[in-house]
Amino acid sequence: MDLFGIPAPLLFGQLLLGLINGAFYALLSLGLAVIFGMLNVINFTHGAQFMMGAFVAWMLLNWLGIGYWGALILAPIIVGITGIILERLMIAKLYKLDHLYGLLLTFGLGLIIEGLFRNEFGSSGLPYRIPAELTGAWDLGFMFMPVYRGWVVVVAFVMCLATWLVIEKTKIGSYLRAATENPALVQAFGINVPRMMTLTYGAGVALAAFAGVLAAPIYSVNPQMGSNLIIIVFAVVVIGGMGSILGSVLTGFGLGVIEGLTKVFYPEASSTVIFVVMAIVLLARPAGLFGRS
Amino acid sequence: MSIVDRRSLLVAGAALGLSPAQAQSQTIRIGVLTDISGPYRDPTGPGSAVCTEQAALEFQGRGLTIEVIRADHQNRPDVGANIARQWYDQGVDAIVDVPTSSVALAVSQIAREKNKVFLNSGAASSDLTGPACSPNTVHFTYDTYMLARSTGGTMARAGGDTWYFVTADYAFGHALQRDVTRFVEQAGGRVLGAARYPFPNTTDFSSFMVQAQASRAKVLGLANAGTDTANCIKQAREFGLTRNMKIAGLLLSMMEVHSLGLDVAQGLVLTEPFYWNLNDRTRAFTARVRSRLPNGWPPAQVQAGCYGATLHYLKTVADMGAAAAKADGAAVVARMKAMPTDDDAFGTGLIRPDGRKIHPTYLWEVKTPAQSRGAWDYFNLLATTPAEEAFRPLAEGGCPLVTRS
Numbered sequence: 001m002d003l004f005g006i007p008a009p010l011l012f013g014q015l016l017l018g019l020i021n022g023a024f025y026a027l028l029s030l031g032l033a034v035i036f037g038m039l040n041v042i043n044f045t046h047g048a049q050f051m052m053g054a055f056v057a058w059m060l061l062n063w064l065g066i067g068y069w070g071a072l073i074l075a076p077i078i079v080g081i082t083g084i085i086l087e088r089l090m091i092a093k094l095y096k097l098d099h100l101y102g103l104l105l106t107f108g109l110g111l112i113i114e115g116l117f118r119n120e121f122g123s124s125g126l127p128y129r130i131p132a133e134l135t136g137a138w139d140l141g142f143m144f145m146p147v148y149r150g151w152v153v154v155v156a157f158v159m160c161l162a163t164w165l166v167i168e169k170t171k172i173g174s175y176l177r178a179a180t181e182n183p184a185l186v187q188a189f190g191i192n193v194p195r196m197m198t199l200t201y202g203a204g205v206a207l208a209a210f211a212g213v214l215a216a217p218i219y220s221v222n223p224q225m226g227s228n229l230i231i232i233v234f235a236v237v238v239i240g241g242m243g244s245i246l247g248s249v250l251t252g253f254g255l256g257v258i259e260g261l262t263k264v265f266y267p268e269a270s271s272t273v274i275f276v277v278m279a280i281v282l283l284a285r286p287a288g289l290f291g292r293s
Numbered sequence: 294m295s296i297v298d299r300r301s302l303l304v305a306g307a308a309l310g311l312s313p314a315q316a317q318s319q320t321i322r323i324g325v326l327t328d329i330s331g332p333y334r335d336p337t338g339p340g341s342a343v344c345t346e347q348a349a350l351e352f353q354g355r356g357l358t359i360e361v362i363r364a365d366h367q368n369r370p371d372v373g374a375n376i377a378r379q380w381y382d383q384g385v386d387a388i389v390d391v392p393t394s395s396v397a398l399a400v401s402q403i404a405r406e407k408n409k410v411f412l413n414s415g416a417a418s419s420d421l422t423g424p425a426c427s428p429n430t431v432h433f434t435y436d437t438y439m440l441a442r443s444t445g446g447t448m449a450r451a452g453g454d455t456w457y458f459v460t461a462d463y464a465f466g467h468a469l470q471r472d473v474t475r476f477v478e479q480a481g482g483r484v485l486g487a488a489r490y491p492f493p494n495t496t497d498f499s500s501f502m503v504q505a506q507a508s509r510a511k512v513l514g515l516a517n518a519g520t521d522t523a524n525c526i527k528q529a530r531e532f533g534l535t536r537n538m539k540i541a542g543l544l545l546s547m548m549e550v551h552s553l554g555l556d557v558a559q560g561l562v563l564t565e566p567f568y569w570n571l572n573d574r575t576r577a578f579t580a581r582v583r584s585r586l587p588n589g590w591p592p593a594q595v596q597a598g599c600y601g602a603t604l605h606y607l608k609t610v611a612d613m614g615a616a617a618a619k620a621d622g623a624a625v626v627a628r629m630k631a632m633p634t635d636d637d638a639f640g641t642g643l644i645r646p647d648g649r650k651i652h653p654t655y656l657w658e659v660k661t662p663a664q665s666r667g668a669w670d671y672f673n674l675l676a677t678t679p680a681e682e683a684f685r686p687l688a689e690g691g692c693p694l695v696t697r698s
Contacts, residue, residue, distance in 0.1 A: 010507050017499045115330070122588055123334035125520055127554030130531070137533050143503055146531045218531060219496050220523045220552060224332065228496050263488070263500035268462050271491035 006264060009142030014260050020149045022256020023156035024211055028229060029236040029248040030160055031207035034167070037180050037243035038200040041091060041102035046233065047226030048113040049205045052079045053212020054221045055117060058126050068131035068217070075213045076206035083205030087198050095197075110227070117223040125222035152214050159210065160249045167245060176200065180243075232271075235278045241291020251289060319615040320358040323349065323603060324385040326376055326400065327415065328392050329365035332493060332519040335587075336548045337392040337415045339363070340596040343585045345389050348603035355611050366396050368493065374399040381407045386619055387606055390599050394418035394465035404429040409622040412606055414598030417518070417544060418468040419685060422649040426692035428623040431606075433650045434598030435566060437465070438685040440543050441472035443564035443656055443678060446480070448512055448541050454482035456541075457510035459501045459525055461517040462489040469516040469543055485510045492517070498525050502532040511538060518544040523552050530557055548593055550671050555662045558671075566654045566683075567594040567638050568672055578637035591669050597638035602650070605634045642680055647692040654683040 028050060035043045056078050057071035066074065086109065094101045134148045167173040179186040179193050187193045212226070219225055236255055240247030255274050262273040281289060325342040328334050342363040349359040362385070366373035373396035377388055381403065388404065391397040392415030404411035405427040412431050413421060419438040421430060449456075456477050460466040466489065474484050485508045488501040502525075505513050513534055515525050522542050526549070529540055542549070545563040569579040569591035578600070579591050586592060592600075609629045610618040618625050630644045634652075642652035657672035665671065687695055 007507070010503070013503050013507075014500055017503065020499070021497050118330065118334065119587075122548075122590070123330075123332060123338070123520070124336070124548040125523055125552035127552065127557065129554075129556075137531075144506065144533045146533075148531065149499070218528065220520045220527060222332075222520050222552070224520070225496065228494050231494075260500055263490075264504065267488045267490050267501070269491075271494050 011261075011264070013140075013143035014264050015257055016143070016145070017149075018257035018260020019253060020153050020256070021260060022253035023153045024215065024229070024252075025233055025236050025256050026160055026249045026252030027156050027211040027214070028208055028233040029240065029252045030163055030245065031204040031211075032233060032237045033240070033243055033245050033248040034163070034207070035201055035204035036237070037245070038176060039087075039091070039095065039102075039197050040099065041094070041106065041201075042099060042234075043201075043204065044103055044107035044230065044234075045086070045110040045113065046106075046205075046208050047228075047230030048110040049079055049083065049208040049226070050212040050215070050229065051117065051223060051226035052082070052113065053209030054128070054216040054219075054225065055121070055126075055212075056209065057213045057216045058128050058221055061128070068213075071216075072210070072213050076209040079209035079212075080202040080206030084198055084202040086205075087201040091201065092194070092198070110230070114223050114227060121223065123222055123224065125220035125225075128216040128221050130217040148217060152218075155214065156211075159207070163207070164245055164249070232274055235274050239274075239278050239281045239288055241288025244288065244290040247288060247290025319619075320360050320384075321387075321607070321610055321615055321618065322360045322362070322380075322385040323606075324376075324380045324388045325361065325363040325390050325599065326366050326373060326380075326388050326396075327363065327390045328368055329363070331368050332521065333368065333392045333415070335552075335590075336519065336546050336593040337390055337595045338587070340586050340590075340592060341390040341415065341599040343587075344582055344592055344596040344600035345603045347582045347585075348600050348607060351604065352607045352611065357607065357611055357615055359607065366391070366393070368393045368396065370395045370399045372396075374403060377403045378407075381409045384619075386410060386622070387412055387603075389603055390415045390595070392416055392595065393463075394421070394468065395463050397421060398425055398464060401425065401427050401430045404622065407622075410606065410625050412599075412602035414602055415595045416465065418464050419472060419690070420464070420468055422645075422647040423685070423690040423692055426647045426690070426694050428648075428694060429626055430648050431602060431626060431629060431644055431650060432648050433602040434595050435544075435564075435654075436649070436684070437469040437472045437543075439566075439654055439683050440564050441469065441476055442685075443654055443683070444541055444543050444545075444562060445473035445514070446476040447562065447656060447676070448539060449477045449480035449482050453477075453512035453539055453541070454480065455508075455510040456482065456484045456512045456514050457505040457508045458484065458487035458514040458516050459498060459505065460487055460489045461492040461521060463492050465518070466492065466516045470514070473514055473516065473541075473543060492521070495521065496524060498528045499532060501525075502528050502534055505529075505538070506532065506534055512541050513538050514541045514543060515545070516543055518546075519549070520552070523549045526553055526561070527557060546593060547591075547669075547671060550659055551590075551669070555660060555665055555671070558659045559661045561659045562675065563657050563659070564654055565594045565657060565672075566652055567592075567597040568655065568657065570670065570672075571655070571674075574637040574640065592638075601634065601636040601638045604636050605629055605632070605644075608632065645687055647687060647690055647695050649684055649687075649690075651680040651684050653680050654678045 056075040060066040240251035387410035397416030419436040
């Protein structure tokens with residue numbers, strides 16, 4: 001059976017692959033959305049922090065002998081701590097200023113971090129293997145599905161769900177949401193809002209690093225791996241609605257699928273299609289699909 | 294906006310007692326225009342500048358004052374063309390390296406317009422010595438035709454008669470796919486399909502891997518370079534393509550092998566005219582430059598090409614005098630073509646009327662982890678193609694310089 005001139009099994013395979021890429025977009029845009037929602041800062045260092053996650057995983061393995069599973073827990077913590085330091089030393093000073101200052105600072109920081117890694121490790125990348133437990137592939141009949149990619153989708157979905165639950169259903173999440181609406185009032189109730197903002201930034205950065213560890217076995221671990229993604233992820237956040245968590249996650253998965261289909265029908269446009277969607281959404285709904293204007 | 298991150302002035306003229314003004318007018322300025330911040334940085338980049346400086350160093354004391362500068366073209370033709378124009382206007386005599394064919398084609402045009410010299414090592418498009426050839430351009434290390442003939446031709450003759458290409462969507466990828474297709478068809482094979490992906494900014498190739506698999510072709514032809522090639526090979530293995538397809542990394546180089554690791558890259562076949570551990574001369578060259586190369590890595594083929602091209606250029610300049618060389622770029626290139634080349638990286642060779650530098654090329658197989666005896670011991674030599682056969686025959690390139698003469 002053919003759909004649009006493409007055999008249906010091939011099309012299903014591509015939908016599935018799009019979903020997997022969407023998982024990365026969702027995880028990264030989730031972190032961006034959490035940070036923007038709370039701190040009002042568009043964190044352009046996010047791509048570099050994603051890359052740091054992958055590099056820290058490599059360092060843990062090659063310098064300390066800690067494998068993939070350890071890295072999945074340790075790398076986000078380590079990179080998250082660097083995020084906390086960054087927030088305390090620099091980003092916290094910009095909260096009272098226009099969004100643009102935060103954007104410029106984090107963009108510059110991203111370039112500096114990328115440059116430092118490039119000087120130290122070169123541009124061509126480092127080897128990182130798929131953990132032994134997740135090697136191999138399933139034959140789905142219509143395509144050959146690597147076990148590791150399946151793992152990525154599942155773990156990314158669980159992570160997104162967990163973050164959403166924490167923010168929407170827990171007490172700490174309610175403080176967070178309240179502080180987003182009216183920080184002065186929440187502070188008056190005796191809650192340490194600056195500390196909460198610091199920890200939120202750390203958590204957002206840790207999410208990026210977590211995605212970086214997930215990416216290390218399948219993408220080349222190189223300093224520019226994050227800058228390739230950050231612009232797309234930023235577009236995802238804009239389409240989903242700035243600061244909307246559910247919006248970011250759904251849009252991440254959705255755009256992964258749209259991009260995947262473009263790779264079948266007209267691959268030349270696969271890096272442009274997301275921006276076409278962004279332009280259309282901005283024209284029709286300036287606040288994004290799930291944003292509140 | 295040019296980013297000149299280091300200047301090195303090698304003063305040899307002072308020893309001859311020239312006045313500062315005389316020395317200034319006779320300074321040979323060489324600009325290394327390369328990828329310092331992108332995917333091609335490791336195989337070109339700062340290493341290309343170091344190897345160019347090495348050639349200049351070896352000319353110290355021969356009556357030439359040589360200045361080597363470098364800049365980052367960010368793989369963008371507009372940025373590269375701007376820097377080239379600015380450099381040539383400010384007295385740069387020769388531009389060296391220029392990876393990324395789209396940038397190199399623009400620079401070649403500007404060198405011709407301003408009658409300067411362009412020593413290309415990093416860009417691969419065979420058009421630079423074909424329809425777009427120029428009396429001001431020399432193409433050193435490799436080109437898409439030579440890579441296609443060696444890696445592509447070998448695989449086609451070894452039974453790889455059906456191909457699927459994953460191609461970087463710009464001048465280089467198109468040229469490489471076109472040149473390989475010719476050899477595949479000559480060997481009686483067929484191309485079953487191709488996916489052109491946007492360059493740069495593509496990280497995930499899984500969609501193309503599945504499409505390649507569905508095409509049932511025997512060979513996956515990677516018409517790309519740098520981290521893209523590494524990503525493709527990694528993901529081809531992940532999706533099990535290697536069970537029933539062979540991977541042809543058409544511009545696979547030592548740096549990608551290093552980044553993949555031998556356990557992933559083992560058994561792949563690739564073509565390079567220079568490998569640091571090829572013979573005594575290449576080892577001697579490596580020993581001279583290695584301590585100054587980024588991370589202490591051995592020189593890559595394109596970097597060695599910058600050395601060889603600059604050395605031959607400086608020999609020519611010394612031969613005709615700096616003043617004459619500065620005045621007429623086309624005359625320098627014509628003289629470069631008249632003199633045989635000889636350097637430690639590529640041995641002896643010559644430059645043809647179309648600007649193509651010819652030398653023997655080597656087909657390598659990546660070692661298994663067990664075969665490798667230490668860091669950077671990566672290749673077994675499979676075959677050598679003599680210089681006369683390695684490149685596109687002079688008459689077939691469609692270079693106007695050839696048909697006219």
